[in-house]
Amino acid sequence: xxxxxxxxxxxxxxxxxxxxxxxxxxxxxxEPISNPATGKVTRHVAMASQQTVxxxxxxxxAAFPAWRNTPPAKRARIMFRFKQLLEEHADEIAAAITxxxxxxxxxxxxxxxxxxxxxxxxxxxxxxxxxxxTRNVGPGIDSWSDHQPLGVVAGxxxxxxxxxVPMWMYPMAIACGNTFVLKxxxxxxxAPMIVAHLFKEAGLPDGVFNLVNGDKEAVDTLLNxxxxxxxxxxxxxxxxxxxxxxxxxxxKRVQALGGAKNHAIVMPDADVDNAVSAxxxxxxxxxxxxxxxxxxxxxxxxxxxxxxxxxxxxxxxNLKVGAGTDNTNQxxxxxxxxxxxxxxxxxxxxxxxxxxxxxxxxxxxxxGHEGGFFLGPCLFDKVTADMRIYQEEIFGPVLCVxxxxxxxxxxxxxxxxxxxxxxxxxxRDGEAARYFADNIKVGMVGINVPLPVPxxxxxxxxxxxxxxxxxxxxxxxxxxxxxxxxxxxQRWPSGGVxxxxxxxxxxxx
Ligand code: NAD
Numbered sequence: 076x077x078x079x080x081x082x083x084x085x086x087x088x089x090x091x092x093x094x095x096x097x098x099x100x101x102x103x104x105x106e107p108i109s110n111p112a113t114g115k116v117t118r119h120v121a122m123a124s125q126q127t128v129x130x131x132x133x134x135x136x137a138a139f140p141a142w143r144n145t146p147p148a149k150r151a152r153i154m155f156r157f158k159q160l161l162e163e164h165a166d167e168i169a170a171a172i173t174x175x176x177x178x179x180x181x182x183x184x185x186x187x188x189x190x191x192x193x194x195x196x197x198x199x200x201x202x203x204x205x206x207x208x209t210r211n212v213g214p215g216i217d218s219w220s221d222h223q224p225l226g227v228v229a230g231x232x233x234x235x236x237x238x239x240v241p242m243w244m245y246p247m248a249i250a251c252g253n254t255f256v257l258k259x260x261x262x263x264x265x266a267p268m269i270v271a272h273l274f275k276e277a278g279l280p281d282g283v284f285n286l287v288n289g290d291k292e293a294v295d296t297l298l299n300x301x302x303x304x305x306x307x308x309x310x311x312x313x314x315x316x317x318x319x320x321x322x323x324x325x326x327k328r329v330q331a332l333g334g335a336k337n338h339a340i341v342m343p344d345a346d347v348d349n350a351v352s353a354x355x356x357x358x359x360x361x362x363x364x365x366x367x368x369x370x371x372x373x374x375x376x377x378x379x380x381x382x383x384x385x386x387x388x389x390x391x392x393n394l395k396v397g398a399g400t401d402n403t404n405q406x407x408x409x410x411x412x413x414x415x416x417x418x419x420x421x422x423x424x425x426x427x428x429x430x431x432x433x434x435x436x437x438x439x440x441x442x443g444h445e446g447g448f449f450l451g452p453c454l455f456d457k458v459t460a461d462m463r464i465y466q467e468e469i470f471g472p473v474l475c476v477x478x479x480x481x482x483x484x485x486x487x488x489x490x491x492x493x494x495x496x497x498x499x500x501x502x503r504d505g506e507a508a509r510y511f512a513d514n515i516k517v518g519m520v521g522i523n524v525p526l527p528v529p530x531x532x533x534x535x536x537x538x539x540x541x542x543x544x545x546x547x548x549x550x551x552x553x554x555x556x557x558x559x560x561x562x563x564x565q566r567w568p569s570g571g572v573x574x575x576x577x578x579x580x581x582x583x584x
Contacts (some may be wrong), residue, residue, distance in 0.1 A: 088118040092127055092262045092288055093271040095134035095280030106261055106290075110274035111177030111408040112398035114446030120264045123289035124133070125519035128256070131285040135227040135254035136302045138282030141250045142223050145280075147201040150250055154197040157246075161187075164273060168266050172237055175263035177407040178361045180399055183238075190242030192531035193549050197250035199446065201484045203554050204251065213581075216566045222558035224252030225304040225328065229297040232267075233310040233362045234260035234410055236468075241267050241404045242537065244307045247553035249283060253304075257286045258297060264288050264412055270503050299323050307548065309366075311468070312494070312540050316487065319543035330544035330556055332536060334468040335496035338371040338477075340511070341523060342378045342502035349523070350501035351386040354502070357525035359394060359406050359452045366541075367497045367519070367526045370469060371458070373477045373485040380478045384433060384456050387474070391434045391452045397441050405558040408441075408448040409471060415448040418471030422453050425464040425473075430455040437470060462490060468494070482507055490516045496537030498526050518542065 092099040101449040105119035113278045123131075142150075161168070165187055172183035189330045208219040230244035237260060245255045259267040287293050297303055298321045302470075305328040308318040312333035322329035339357070341350050357369035372387075374380035399407035411414045419437055426432050436451020449473060458465050458475040465475055489498055499521030508522045518537035521527030529535050529550065536547030538547040567572065 086213060088536055090120040090268055090288060091283075092121065092123055092131065092266060094127070094131045095138075095285065096275050098129065099130075103127070106415055108175055108262065108264070109411065111410055112400070112444050112447045114412065114448060117174065117499060120261050120288050122261065123258075123287040124281055125292060125296045128258075128287050128289065128293045129300065131256045131287045132237060132302050133223055133295070134282040134320055135256050138280060139224075139226055139254045142249075142254055142280060142283050143221035145252070147204050147250070147252075149250070151198050151200050153192060153249055153278045153455065154198045154200070154246065157274055158191060158198065160273040160277055161191050161194065161270070161542040165267065166441050167523060168238055168269055171265040172263065173265040173407070173471070175265055176234065176237060176364075176399075176410055177269070178364075178399050179402060179404050179407050181402050181417075182361055182462055183399070186236050186239040189528070189531075190236075190239035193242045194246045196531040196549065197246035204558070207246065212564065213566070213567070216564060218552055218564045220560055220561065220562045221422075222251070223555060226253060227302050228305045228307070228557060229256045229258065229303050231258045231294055231297070231306065231308045231310065232260055234262035235366065237266045238270065240309045241270070243282060243309070243548040247549060247555045248307070249279070250507065251554060251557040253557055254283045256297060256303070258289055258293050259286065261290055262287060267396040280485050280550050287379050294318070297387040298327075301325070302530065303327060305329065306331075309548070315543050316540075329363065330536075330546055330548065331542070332366070332548060333541050333543065334441075334470075334494060335366045335480055335537065336371060336492055336494045337369050337464075337497045337499075338373050338485075338489045338492070339369045339432070339498070340479075340482065340489075340502075341372060341374045341379055342482065342500065342507060343376050344503045345379070345501035347379075347382055348521075351383060351390060351399075353501070353523075353525035354383075354387065354474065355390050355394070359391075359472045362406055362409050362450075364470055365471040365526070366471075367528055369499070369525055370473065371465065371475045371477055373479050373488060375479050375482060377478060380456070380476060384454070387436055387454055387476075392453060394452055396439060396449060398444055398447070406443075406472060407451065408473045409450060410448070412448055412504075414471070415450055418450055418469055418473065421464055421467075421469045421471070422473060425455050425458070425462065425475075428462040428464060430432075430462060430464060430475070431457045448454070460491070466493070468538065469569035482511070486511065486515055492505060494537065495524060495539035495542045497521070497527055499523070499527060518547075
């Protein structure tokens, strides 16, 4: 048997796992992580083996009975301390996001802030779990409904919001009395790892929150283990569909949020300058790597389209692209070289399909960052519904302009699309806006608001193939998702009244 070759990997610089309140190393298939702005490998991340994931599930299962019985007010006090620690470490977490994801620091801070809002919401858990009570549903009989935690819950999250999307899940799951195993994206694992340590520092008992890094092996272990009661997933649609079908087949409660192709309608009466600024931020912010990014602008009428395209071209020419560590940049690099090549291939495809490429970011070189995964903003005009660049999610800085004849035509395009995550309309016409909001087949709608991401006390979710499952992420839906309802009916005999056997179904008293 030949000796194993010496590893060239610096094990001290491998992001491992966090199980039962301690760091756990695991040299199973370490994968490199690059800084997208330089293209250089900065550290590695351990891909958890099945055994490591099972250890995390066992830790969560062991912690559940005590955590389930911890009073909600005490759980809330830990959440308050956690929120305070998060805010104290905001700069460190935002820097980790920028280092591994590439987004500009201000944007990383924005994502982090939106995640912390869910922790704020979780601080109100005693109020949210109060349930319902009715006295005297019958003579001497009272009834109440209780929200009971499920047990061990898993979360599987994407690369594009390494801090915020996990926070859509575990603060509410844990506040509701569950214990949690998080499997974050293997592309940018450091921010969630910092957060796991802060949660412990806030006083969370060991085993209540566990984190395993990994890939399909880790995910499949979570999906197939009978101790895991529910799975929250956010990522691409093919994986969401797989998670939903496998998890539900195994008897788990599953919510799986998938991909998107978000359209913005620009009506002829819109404030065009406002609409164009909004489109720039929504299409190119975070390099288009947002599930709520606008990737299609549907302009109603050729005159509207001509003005919108020419103003977009002007602004694109001035958009500042560079390393995310410099807050004067408006757009950073794409997350990996593989993803950069995939997005570039889509731009080539659009040209071959006959769309009109009026801004081409393919030749962009950022001085001093020649090895970075940069692509300049790309704008296609005269895109049609039969093109793959229209039908498929590109997830990069590529905006497609489609020309429509009327609001109805624009809405039909949106309704016919397979995705239904977010959409918006730019108009000064209240009637057109109301008709749009009322009838469009999409889960989150903006009126003169390009990124209608619901605040923490509403819930987040799309329609059609953007969401598999019934309940949305965070907000009131999360209490329903992370708890099971139990309804208790109680009678205490009093005044010497004795029960007579009753053979018919309990009816009106
Ligand atoms: P992805 O689907 O590749 O990965 C998501 C998670 O699933 C990761 O943790 C990954 O390790 C795991 N995974 C990947 N392939 C798997 C497989 N074959 N089997 C089991 N697990 C697997 O997504 P991504 O590239 O990290 O993120 C981008 C996608 O996420 C985009 O499609 C975007 O629209 C979507 N997204 C959606 C929302 C939403 O709210 N709907 C929010 C953010 C991102």
